[in-house]
Amino acid sequence: MARIVLGITGGIAAYKACEVIRLLVGAGHEVIPVPTRGAERFVAAETFAALARSPVAHAGTAGLYPHLQRADLLVIAPLTAHTMARLAHGLADDILTETALAHDGPILAAPAMNTRMWNHPATQANVALLRERGVEIVGPASGELAEGEVGMGRMAEPAEIASRIEDLLRAAGSLDGLDVVVTAGGTREPIDSIRFVGNRSSGRMGLALAAEARRRGARVTLLAANVTAAVPPGVTVIETPTAADLEREALQRSGADVILMAAAVGDYRAAAPVDGKRAKDDDVWQIALTPTPDIARQLGMRRTAAQVLVAFGAEHGAAGLERKRGMLVGKNVDLVVYNDVGRDDIGFDVPDNEVTLVTADGDTLVPRAPKAAIAVAVLDEVERLLEGRR
Ligand SMILES: Cc1cc2nc3c(=O)[nH]c(=O)nc-3n(C[C@H](O)[C@H](O)[C@H](O)COP(=O)(O)O)c2cc1C
Structure with a gap:
């Protein structure tokens, strides 16, 4: 079973990360949640820790660093426009972005934001850059958004994210040694x-x-x-x-x-x-x-x-x-x-x-x-x- 670092950033869809954790733990994976400070404004770290049956990684939890660096897969769901920009520019100003910079395995990200943020040229340029670097992007989908409007920007459903994770884990290693x-x-x-x-x-x-x-x-x-x-x-x-x-x-x-x-x-x-x-x-x-x-x-x-x-x-x-x-x-x-x-x-x-x-x-x-x-x-x-x- 795989070790998955799950980055969670500060959007309404942070609550859906709970379901992602539940599905991954249910499939037998080890999940280390890494919520940003923004994410913790929406869901308490204790909830992620309880569902993952693992401590969450915070600035104070230096002991988790070696585990973060040896993850098979880094998933970020939801991914805010802000953290997408940080990743695109290679910033390392919290544990999640540090982990992303140090991680040389596959990365899957599920952006979630309102339609205007998603359509903004800055966001579109950032997502294109991340894709070019090999980051796998799942969603966003079109549908009802938190503010009541309808449009592109809804996070992909947890089941879809879990299924893409399984695909990635299957593919990872299939050309090992070649x-x-x-x-x-x-x-x-x-x-x-x-x-x-x-x-x-x-x-x-x-x-x-x-x-x-x-x-x-x-x-x-x-x-x-x-x-x-x-x-x-x-x-x-x-x-x-x-x-x-x-x-x-x-x-x-x-x-x-x-x-x-x-x-x-x-x-x-x-x-x-x-x-x-x-x-x-x-x-x-x-x-x-x-x-x-x-x-x-x-x-x-x-x-x-x-x-x-x-x-x-x-x-x-x-x-x-x-x-x-x-x-x-x-x-x-x-x-x-x-x-x-x-x-x-x-x-x-x-x-x-x-x-x-x-x-x-x-x-x-x-x-x-x-x-x-x-x-x-x-x-x-x-x-x-x-x-x-x-
Ligand atoms: C109620 C509320 C909902 C928000 N939802 C989103 C969102 O869905 N997507 C997004 O990109 N930013 C959203 N934001 C803005 C982010 O929380 C903000 O950009 C924050 O700095 C993100 O930090 P992080 O990416 O480090 O978690 C929201 C802010 C508030 C107050």
């Missing part, structure tokens, strides 16, 4: 010392995959091509700004158990980049572009039968999907994750994606969802493929 390499971002191919040919990939999809693989217990190496977003904790990062850097580093790691090629690697680079900066003049600057080596194909040639090799392909429409299906045999990859870049609501440089998972067994559509949820679907498929090898 080496996973993820490529992310978009390469920049220099045309002189300051200019480049690049693409719009933000690296968010690769970061979500790295966070999810780490959450499942893998040793994760991220080959990052100009990724500006935050890298999830516990992931080793190697900067690979150009296709040549990425090729070199990927081939050095071609023996990994799983390779997920989510980076948009430049297909062309300048045949003869200018030394130094080309000064501006009135002449046309003709740049000859030459194809870059095909990294997926090289990895496909070196791979072992036990490895799972995953390529990402962005193209336009159904014809693009057909072309990508050809990669299974043509490049010897096991899974192609196809996304249609003809649409501007998914894919490049936006938080959501919608993909088709293409394997020898057929196609599966993963409907539009945040990239963290797409990463879960991709890694579930990777695990299915690994299972088939055993």
